[in-house]
Amino acid sequence: MDTIAQLSLLNVNASLEAESPREKPACFRGKPTDLPITNAALPNGQTIILLKAMVTSACERDCYYCPFRAGRDFRRATFTPDDLARDYMTLYYAKAVEGLFLSSGIIGGGVRIQDRIIATAELLRLKYAYKGYIHAKIMPGADRDQVRRLMELADRVSLNLEAPNPDRLEKLAPKKDFMDELIKRLMWVEQIRQYESPFKAWKGTWPSSATQFVVGAIGETDLELISTSEKMYKHARLRRVYYSRFTPQADTPLEDHPAENPWRQHRLYQSSFLLRDYGFQMEELPFDQSGNLPLHTDPKLAWAQSHLAGQPVEVNTADQAALLRVPGIGQTGAERITAARKVRAISGLQQLKAMGIDAKRAAPFVLLNGKRPEFQLGMI
Numbered sequence: 001m002d003t004i005a006q007l008s009l010l011n012v013n014a015s016l017e018a019e020s021p022r023e024k025p026a027c028f029r030g031k032p033t034d035l036p037i038t039n040a041a042l043p044n045g046q047t048i049i050l051l052k053a054m055v056t057s058a059c060e061r062d063c064y065y066c067p068f069r070a071g072r073d074f075r076r077a078t079f080t081p082d083d084l085a086r087d088y089m090t091l092y093y094a095k096a097v098e099g100l101f102l103s104s105g106i107i108g109g110g111v112r113i114q115d116r117i118i119a120t121a122e123l124l125r126l127k128y129a130y131k132g133y134i135h136a137k138i139m140p141g142a143d144r145d146q147v148r149r150l151m152e153l154a155d156r157v158s159l160n161l162e163a164p165n166p167d168r169l170e171k172l173a174p175k176k177d178f179m180d181e182l183i184k185r186l187m188w189v190e191q192i193r194q195y196e197s198p199f200k201a202w203k204g205t206w207p208s209s210a211t212q213f214v215v216g217a218i219g220e221t222d223l224e225l226i227s228t229s230e231k232m233y234k235h236a237r238l239r240r241v242y243y244s245r246f247t248p249q250a251d252t253p254l255e256d257h258p259a260e261n262p263w264r265q266h267r268l269y270q271s272s273f274l275l276r277d278y279g280f281q282m283e284e285l286p287f288d289q290s291g292n293l294p295l296h297t298d299p300k301l302a303w304a305q306s307h308l309a310g311q312p313v314e315v316n317t318a319d320q321a322a323l324l325r326v327p328g329i330g331q332t333g334a335e336r337i338t339a340a341r342k343v344r345a346i347s348g349l350q351q352l353k354a355m356g357i358d359a360k361r362a363a364p365f366v367l368l369n370g371k372r373p374e375f376q377l378g379m380i
């Protein structure tokens with residue numbers, strides 16, 4: 001249903017080499033190393049092995065970038081909730097996976113497929129008493145009660161916008177309605193979190209939410225992507241916006257379109273984090289006249305070079321917000337600085353380095369006890 005879902009169960013072809021015949025899952029037909037798995041960082045910083053599973057890789061929609069689009073000739077697979085839940089648990093018990101990303105193509109409408117995703121998650125939580133991580137997709141067109149039920153079962157829910165506005169989406173996924181099918185549902189998630197008690201949620205707290213954009217397929221600008229990201233962070237309180245650089249898929253309308261530069265994806269992530277975690281505003285990001293970010297410049301460094309080079313930040317007195325503006329200092333670093341300077345003044349780059357801060361990067365933009373520390377650079 002999205003670019004993440006390009007890793008489907010279908011790239012698993014042979015029989016799983018399980019410990020015993022009873023443990024051989026029917027859905028996951030491949031060696032454990034062939035499984036569509038990835039390392040995923042959880043909000044608490046823990047990294048887990050995540051299985052990316054689809055209820056079905058068949059789809060009636062025709063998103064131009066997607067290998068699962070309707071009419072594309074390849075072998076599709078559809079799984080019942082029972083099979084999917086049982087086989088996931090087999091892999092989980094075998095310690096081959098630690099969490100589940102549950103997505104799907106759309107056949108018979110989003111409501112129908114949403115029911116299957118919910119049924120799979122219900123089996124995991126209720127029948128198997130599974131207490132692990134589930135990231136589940138909201139289907140375009142799902143109804144509000146379905147969204148709530150999914151939120152009661154999952155640790156994260158997401159729905160991919162794919163494009164930053166309706167005009168761009170029209171060129172990428174003509175059968176999706178940007179406002180009605182996508183934005184409205186992400187807003188429901190936030191409304192439910194705001195106004196409904198989470199006592200029915202499996203952990204007693206509502207899940208976080210996320211979205212994803214396809215980058216570089218249809219000429220959208222970084223300004224469009226970041227501007228929509230900022231609005232979604234603010235109004236839908238998304239925990240994460242993912243940027244997935246376009247790579248062409250054979251036998252799709254965009255198969256001859258060039259792959260997007262990986263640096264663009266990287267700069268979008270950096271800019272998105274500046275807005276979400278570092279107190280930056282849109283107008284502080286270094287967009288060029290065409291509305292794009294420079295590929296060869298870290299946006300935080302670019303800002304610091306024009307704002308802090310002549311007005312360095314005094315590490316011993318600056319507040320958290322000012323420290324976060326310094327390249328090389330992140331949230332953990334800023335917290336360590338404010339804790340350490342209560343004990344003794346910070347006078348050397350070595351002290352910053354010992355706190356896990358990129359002291360070389362920070363050096364041109366800070367004062368240590370009123371002095372510029374560049375002269376110390378050779379010592380770290």
Ligand code: SF4
Nearest residue numbers: 001002059063066069
């Ligand atoms: S809805 Fe679009 S993105 Fe999702 S699986 Fe179908 S064709 Fe792919």
